[in-house]
Amino acid sequence: MRNRGRVALLLLTAALGCDRTPETVLRVCADPNNLPFSDSSGAGFENRLATLVASEMHARVSYTWWAQRRGFIRNTLNANRCDVVMGVPTSFELTGVTRPYYRSSYVFVSRRDRGLGVRSFDDSALRRLTVGVQLVGDDYANAPPAHALANRGIIDNVRGYNVQADYRQPSPPARIIDAVANGDVDIAVAWGPLAGYFATREAVPLDIVPVSPQIDLPFLPFVFDISMGVRRADSTLRDTLNSILVRRRASIDSLLDAYGVPLLNAKRSGPTVAAAREPEAEAPR
Amino acid sequence: MNAATSANAAPSARNNVRRRIQPMRETLGTMRTTNARSHSDRRPIVRSLAGHLMLVVTLLACSRDDGSDAPSAAAAQRPAAQPVTTAQGGEVALPATTAGTASIVIPARDSEDGQWLMPAKDYASTRFSGLDQITAANVTSLKLAWSFSTGVLRGQEAAPLVVGSTMYVVTPYPNILYALDLTKPGAPVKWKYEPKPLAASQGVACCDVVNRGAAYADGKIFYNTLDNQTVAVDANTGKEVWRTKLGDINNGETITMAPLVVKGKVLVGNSGGEMGIRGWLTALDAGSGNVAWRAYHTGPDSLVLIGARFKPFYKSDQGKDLGVKTWPPDKWKQGGAGAWGWISYDPALDLIYYGTANPGPWNPELRPGDNKWSSTTFARDPDTGEAVWAYQVTPHDLHDYDGINESILLDLPWNGQTRRVLVRPERDGYVYVQDRATGQVLAADTFGVVNSTLGINLQTGRPIPNPAKEPKTGQVVREICPAAPGTKDWQPTAFSPRTGLIYIPHQNLCMDVESVEANYIAGTPYVGMNVKMYAGPGGHRGEFDAWDPIGRKKVWSIKENFPVWSGTVVTAGDVAFYGTMDGWFKAVDARSGKPLWQFKTGSGIIGQPITYRGPDGKQYVAILSGVGGWSGAIVAGGLDARDSSAALGFVNAMRDLPNASTKGGTLYVFALP
Numbered sequence: 029m030r031n032r033g034r035v036a037l038l039l040l041t042a043a044l045g046c047d048r049t050p051e052t053v054l055r056v057c058a059d060p061n062n063l064p065f066s067d068s069s070g071a072g073f074e075n076r077l078a079t080l081v082a083s084e085m086h087a088r089v090s091y092t093w094w095a096q097r098r099g100f101i102r103n104t105l106n107a108n109r110c111d112v113v114m115g116v117p118t119s120f121e122l123t124g125v126t127r128p129y130y131r132s133s134y135v136f137v138s139r140r141d142r143g144l145g146v147r148s149f150d151d152s153a154l155r156r157l158t159v160g161v162q163l164v165g166d167d168y169a170n171a172p173p174a175h176a177l178a179n180r181g182i183i184d185n186v187r188g189y190n191v192q193a194d195y196r197q198p199s200p201p202a203r204i205i206d207a208v209a210n211g212d213v214d215i216a217v218a219w220g221p222l223a224g225y226f227a228t229r230e231a232v233p234l235d236i237v238p239v240s241p242q243i244d245l246p247f248l249p250f251v252f253d254i255s256m257g258v259r260r261a262d263s264t265l266r267d268t269l270n271s272i273l274v275r276r277r278a279s280i281d282s283l284l285d286a287y288g289v290p291l292l293n294a295k296r297s298g299p300t301v302a303a304a305r306e307p308e309a310e311a312p313r
Numbered sequence: 314m315n316a317a318t319s320a321n322a323a324p325s326a327r328n329n330v331r332r333r334i335q336p337m338r339e340t341l342g343t344m345r346t347t348n349a350r351s352h353s354d355r356r357p358i359v360r361s362l363a364g365h366l367m368l369v370v371t372l373l374a375c376s377r378d379d380g381s382d383a384p385s386a387a388a389a390q391r392p393a394a395q396p397v398t399t400a401q402g403g404e405v406a407l408p409a410t411t412a413g414t415a416s417i418v419i420p421a422r423d424s425e426d427g428q429w430l431m432p433a434k435d436y437a438s439t440r441f442s443g444l445d446q447i448t449a450a451n452v453t454s455l456k457l458a459w460s461f462s463t464g465v466l467r468g469q470e471a472a473p474l475v476v477g478s479t480m481y482v483v484t485p486y487p488n489i490l491y492a493l494d495l496t497k498p499g500a501p502v503k504w505k506y507e508p509k510p511l512a513a514s515q516g517v518a519c520c521d522v523v524n525r526g527a528a529y530a531d532g533k534i535f536y537n538t539l540d541n542q543t544v545a546v547d548a549n550t551g552k553e554v555w556r557t558k559l560g561d562i563n564n565g566e567t568i569t570m571a572p573l574v575v576k577g578k579v580l581v582g583n584s585g586g587e588m589g590i591r592g593w594l595t596a597l598d599a600g601s602g603n604v605a606w607r608a609y610h611t612g613p614d615s616l617v618l619i620g621a622r623f624k625p626f627y628k629s630d631q632g633k634d635l636g637v638k639t640w641p642p643d644k645w646k647q648g649g650a651g652a653w654g655w656i657s658y659d660p661a662l663d664l665i666y667y668g669t670a671n672p673g674p675w676n677p678e679l680r681p682g683d684n685k686w687s688s689t690t691f692a693r694d695p696d697t698g699e700a701v702w703a704y705q706v707t708p709h710d711l712h713d714y715d716g717i718n719e720s721i722l723l724d725l726p727w728n729g730q731t732r733r734v735l736v737r738p739e740r741d742g743y744v745y746v747q748d749r750a751t752g753q754v755l756a757a758d759t760f761g762v763v764n765s766t767l768g769i770n771l772q773t774g775r776p777i778p779n780p781a782k783e784p785k786t787g788q789v790v791r792e793i794c795p796a797a798p799g800t801k802d803w804q805p806t807a808f809s810p811r812t813g814l815i816y817i818p819h820q821n822l823c824m825d826v827e828s829v830e831a832n833y834i835a836g837t838p839y840v841g842m843n844v845k846m847y848a849g850p851g852g853h854r855g856e857f858d859a860w861d862p863i864g865r866k867k868v869w870s871i872k873e874n875f876p877v878w879s880g881t882v883v884t885a886g887d888v889a890f891y892g893t894m895d896g897w898f899k900a901v902d903a904r905s906g907k908p909l910w911q912f913k914t915g916s917g918i919i920g921q922p923i924t925y926r927g928p929d930g931k932q933y934v935a936i937l938s939g940v941g942g943w944s945g946a947i948v949a950g951g952l953d954a955r956d957s958s959a960a961l962g963f964v965n966a967m968r969d970l971p972n973a974s975t976k977g978g979t980l981y982v983f984a985l986p
Binding site: 059095098102118120121170175187191193194195196201221222246247248 | 516563564565588589641642643644647674675676678679681786787788831832833834835836837838839840841842950951952959
């Protein structure tokens with residue numbers, strides 16, 4: 029059963045031309061409208077990463093597009109529409125994961141011309157500035173900055189932006205970065221890759237500063253390792269991907285750099301950054 | 314109570330109601346069944362009964378069918394009802410009316426015409442049928458008459474409608490409307506209407522892609538599509554008369570509720586409190602589909618339609634622009650508080666009653682304040698939408714306790730007076746009895762296990778909080794009862810004027826809330842919260858109860874393994890029907906709760922049973938089978954049982970449902986041989 033599954037997953041015989049060499053396909057599920065991660069034109073860094081990984085596997089990439097909302101994993105990976113999702117938190121519950129390939133942080137985003145210099149949730153300036161945060165709509169849960177501010181009693185001057193936002197617009201989550209640039213908010217707290225990418229595309233220069241602390245007690249992390257997600261049982265593909273992540277680490281780092289992804293410890297660790305990002309040989313679980 | 318006090322008042326009140334309803338009767342004339350045996354439930358059945366707590370139950374007829382006041386054969390032959398003992402020990406006389414003693418009156422109630430024109434059966438939301446061919450004595454012979462596959466394998470929560478000799482059935486997404494010809498054997502399809510809602514709407518709905526039914530008026534069937542459209546369809550031809558888009562799935566909005574048609578207006582509310590919506594109730598002109606008014610449930614008074622007539626009973630509901638001031642700045646703009654449940658209407662007071670949903674976002678620490686007008690009961694003028702009173706059931710909701718449940722409108726003997734009340738078994742676990750003219754809470758008693766609050770303060774109207782059961786990020790809080798779906802969710806109750814009892818299908822669930830590992834949405838990682846629900850004390854997950862609203866206590870209770878997520882209907886034959894999530898359709902004795910009959914349908918039942926008189930004069934009972942909804946999403950949505958937090962934690966409580974029920978979508982219709 030499992031072998032048959034593997035064949036179905038990775039090998040597609042070209043339609044009708046049955047006598048041709050079977051073609052290897054890397055089946056990827058991705059959001060068609062979520063830059064800098066992915067979009068249907070292939071402009072996201074996860075698209076580029078998929079192409080890189082596929083080339084290592086001598087495969088071509090085949091996409092199933094699905095908005096990355098509630099039910100995404102259930103309707104994509106677990107519905108067998110694809111075999112890999114290019115980005116999930118390493119401690120994700122819903123999938124098996126590869127080793128992490130980057131670590132980023134939530135960041136403060138503000139206009140450079142404001143010179144705010146906020147680096148910590150404990151900065152008293154956050155009590156008087158208008159602060160934008162992203163809100164997740166359900167499950168009692170929310171983006172960590174919303175909690176960190178609420179825990180400090182910073183509520184009235186906080187403005188919420190829906191992570192899922194209006195899907196008719198390009199890259200819906202980017203509205204919070206637009207809000208900083210056009211002055212709707214003084215400062216925003218957003219996930220690093222989103223902020224890093226859009227900050228370079230706004231009309232005015234923006235500053236990106238990783239938040240402090242990295243973990244707000246008792247348990248509110250702002251730093252996350254990111255892996256690729258595969259079905260739990262799919263150890264073969266996971267192992268293949270893990271070896272590619274090791275082999276192509278330098279290319280992946282420069283890809284992330286090109287997209288402005290704030291990589292944690294990158295400056296301090298210099299060339300050994302990749303090692304610093306991969307504390308254990310095996311991904312958890 | 315003093316039997317004499319209301320003796321003089323009752324007839325004039327009735328006349329008043331009858332005058333008001335006069336125009337409506339005429340518009341409905343054309344759809345009357347050809348052989349409807351119009352019998353008036355106003356006729357005295359039981360002459361009189363002694364007892365210091367005499368309670369005479371009345372069906373106040375302001376009939377659409379009462380052109381003749383002569384007693385029909387059916388009414389004359391109806392056996393005299395037997396007195397029953399209430400929980401207070403008093404005797405109940407059933408159902409005499411003109412005696413004018415203190416009585417439970419159902420306002421705006423038609424005499425029984427054998428039809429089913431709206432999911433709640435009548436404006437008072439009783440789901441009581443005056444049909445009495447099927448009785449507690451003969452229901453054991455009930456047999457399947459015919460069945461019909463809707464072709465849609467998602468949760469079937471709708472009530473079928475019966476108008477004249479046609480039955481109308483609405484499916485979950487893609488919201489197909491079928492018209493079935495009851496005059497022909499097997500009730501073949503007359504026509505079907507397909508509104509073709511946007512496929513993407515399926516991904517926006519929080520809890521399966523359900524639809525709770527349609528409503529009939531003025532020769533048209535009105536209902537809502539998942540992608541926020543209200544449609545009017547010609548009841549005879551199946552041709553679309555109009556469609557109006559009321560919301561946008563891109564803002565997280567969907568519509569799952571059944572509309573109510575009042576005085577030429579179609580009343581519709583939105584769903585999606587989990588998705589950052591802003592809730593509203595909208596009235597559309599039934600003829601044109603044009604929006605007549607919209608009342609928002611957060612924001613300034615001008616948008617909530619709060620003006621000079623607004624007189625809330627309790628202090629904490631009084632003040633200007635509370636829909637803004639009880640929120641952190643601007644948070645009301647995404648404050649949730651949809652209206653996806655039920656609406657009732659009292660023609661005498663000319664007020665509609667409905668409740669609003671939970672506030673958004675879920676995390677209460679992000680929205681300090683009462684968060685008005687979430688989880689609130691509103692009384693509004695149906696013509697203008699103006700709020701006349703409001704009562705916030707759950708200020709600053711912590712547990713996802715929407716306030717959308719149905720209000721049953723009754724005129725109830727209460728401490729020696731007749732009080733015009735609404736009775737609402739609420740999600741927070743209390744049965745509220747409220748004066749429906751003022752909003753004053755007369756009683757709030759638990760009908761399940763409740764520890765999330767410590768009671769309702771009747772002086773302030775506010776729940777007494779229990780800080781030990783407040784969910785907080787980063788902390789584990791165990792055994793919060795009831796769980797997020799509450800003691801009772803959307804599944805509607807029924808009231809019988811013959812027994813004086815309310816029949817409540819509900820659940821018995823508690824929950825743990827704790828932080829879990831990272832979650833991910835739209836490329837944004839965050840700490841997820843794990844909500845795990847499980848059976849409450851006793852180990853059963855559902856109950857079907859009979860509740861005495863005057864004695865304020867449970868009279869009998871049937872324990873069910875799964876949550877009872879179906880609606881219920883009770884009849885003049887003193888039989889109550891409900892369904893279970895493992896597929897059993899059940900009939901019980903409305904007086905004793907004794908199980909009398911059951912039939913195993915193809916899938917779990919979460920629909921609303923109805924009963925009607927067919928063109929052949931026989932009484933039928935109909936129910937849609939097809940598991941799903943929030944509770945059944947593990948089957949209908951194919952969720953992974955290992956993902957215990959899926960469907961907001963409900964999956965954990967329903968791990969064994971896939972063993973008990975597969976997907977379905979079939980209408981079952983029963984009759985005596």
